[in-house]
Amino acid sequence: MSIRVTTTGEPRALALAGLDGAAGGPVVHLGAGGERADVVWREGTADGCDGPRVIAQGGAGLWRCAPWPVRDELFELAPPAGRNVLAVGDEPDRSQVSEHVDQLDGRLLEADVLERGDLEEAAVVVFAQPDGRPLPAPAFAVLATRRILVVRTPSVSFGLLPGIDHLSARTAAGVAQLAAATMLHWDAFAAVRAFGTIAAQPHRASTVYARLAGDLKRADAK
C-alpha cells in the first residue's frame, strides 16, 4: 500500500529521511524552507508558527517533537567496509572531538552535517555538538545502518538508552575516548549495534509517514 505523503527538501535530507515511492497527499518538507508545505520537519530546534505545522527536536509551539525518520533503504545499507570514525558538527565543536581521537585503525573523517555518502564510509559516527542539546535529527539513520552512534549527552534522547543502543559522554574527550574504544574492540560492541538497530525500527520512514498521514487526516477532520 502506498503512503499518501510527499517528502520535499534538500537532497541531503531526503537521502537520509525521505520516503521512497511517495504518492501525492500532504507535503512534508525536511530541513530549512518549505513554508508552503503542510508540515515542515526542521533539523535542531525551531518554534511553531502560523504557517505549516512544525516538527523539530526542540522548541516552542511545535506540532510534534521528534527526530527525522530514517529512509527505508538505509536499513539495508551494507556494513562499513573500514573502521572509520566520522565526526559531525560545527567548528570548533568538531575539532575538540577530533583532536582527542587517537589509536584508530581507520581514518578520521569530518563533516559539518551528516550525509549519506559519509555514513557509508563510517563505522562510528560522533555528533560533536555540545552536551545539553536535543539528539541530532539524523541520529537514528546512524543506528539503522548498524553503525555506532556516539553523542555528547543530549537534553532529549527520544527513547535512546545511553550505553545500551548508543554511547554518550559529557565532554569532547569522553566521546572521542568512546569512539576509539569501539574501533579498538569492534566485536565487543556488537550488542550496542544490535540494540541500536532495534531502537531505529519505529523511526522507519514508511512507518512514520504512514502514521503522520493518518494523524494529519484525523486532525484536519476534527
Place this chain on the structure above:
Amino acid sequence: MRVCLVLPELRPSGGVAIAVGHAARLRAHAGFDVDVVALGGVGEASAGVRVLSLADAQRERYDVAVATWWETLPALLELDARRRVAFVQSAEERFYRPEESFERLGAALALTAPVHFFVVARWLENLVTGLRPDARCWFVPNGIDKSLFEPREASVAPGGPLRILIEGQHTLWFKGVDDALDVVSRMREPHTATLLALDPRDAPAQEGLAVIGGLRPDEMREQYARHDLLLKLSRVEGLPLPLVEACHVGVPCVVAPFTGHDEVIRHGENGLVVGFDDAGGAAAVLDLLARDRSLLRRLSVGAVETMSGWPSADEAAAAFATALTDVAEAPEPRTAPTTAAAWRRWRAAAEVARTERDEVALRFREHEGSIRWLEEALERVIQQRDDELEALTSSRTYKLAQRMQRASHLLRR
C-alpha cells in the same frame, strides 16, 4: 518429561505470572512433570504447581530446566538438567541506568550463558539470534485467558470526560509513569485519570489522580472496561501484556514506540502511537480522542478485531510444551563461544565505565579547581581587608582621632 522452572520469587509480576501460568498448564498436559523453584523463598503459586527450594531441586534430575530473570541463571546452571533454557521476557540490561553498571552487566551476561533461549516477542527473537548464533531460540508467545478478558458490552461513553487508565509501576523509571502524568496534565479537554500499578504505595500525588493496584486478573479486566483508553509510555518493554489485555476488552491504547508495542498496536486501528519525549504532541492526541468519540469507538472496535488471532493461554502453553520437547533433543550450546561472548560484553562495559570514571574525575577536578579559585579569592579579599585596616589604623588622622577620643574621656571625668 521432567521440567524445572527457576523463578526469582512468587510475588505477582508480569514475568513471574507468565512462567507460573505455563507451569500450571504444563502439569495438565500429559507427559510433563513440572517443579518450580522460587529463589526468593517458597510460597503460594497457582493450584497444581509444586514449589521446591533450590536445595531440594538440586537433588532432582530434570530433562529441561528453564530460568526467567537474569539473577536466576546461576541457580539454573547448578541444577542437574540435560538441557537449560533462559526464558527471555525482556532485554533486562535496559532496566538499569548507566550508574547501575554492575547490574547492567549482570543482566547482559544472561544472554551469553551456555543455554538455549525461549523468547516472548519477535524483536527479542531477532536480538537473541543475532547475538547468539550458536544457540537455538524458540518464539513462545504470551497467551491470554480469553474467557476472562472478553470484550466489554458498552465500548465507549458517548460523552463526558475522557477516562484514561495509566498502567505501570511508578517506582520503576522505565515504566514512564511520570511521562504519562505529565502528558495528562497538559490536556485541555475534560478527563479523569487512574494509575494502575502492581504496588500502589508511594504513588505520585497529582490532583484528581486515582491510584489502584494489587489487583487480581478479574479486577484488572473490570478496570479496563471502566476506561476509554489505556495510556502506556514506557521506555522499555518486552511484550507488554496490559496492551493485549486492554485490546481484548475493547480498550484502545495510546503508547510510546517502546520495544514490543508494534507486536500489539496498529496505529489508527486499535490505538495510536505517540513519540518519546513529546508530551505536547501526546496531549494533543488525547485531546483529539476526547473530542472525537467516533474515532475512539472505531479504535475500540478495532482493538477487539485485531486480537482475534492472539493466542489463548492454552495455545501459548502448548507452544511452550512444543519448545520444551524440541530443546530436550537439541545439542547443547558449546561453551567456548558463550565464554567469548561474555568476555566481549565485559570489555564493552569496561570501556564505557572507564569513560564515565574519567568524566567523573574530570568533573571532580573542575569542582576542585573552582573551590581552589574561591579559596584564593577569599584569601585575597581577607588580605585586602587587613591591608586596608592596617593602612587606616596607621594613618595620622586615625591616631589623632584616637588621641582626641582619649582626651575627651579624661575631660568627662
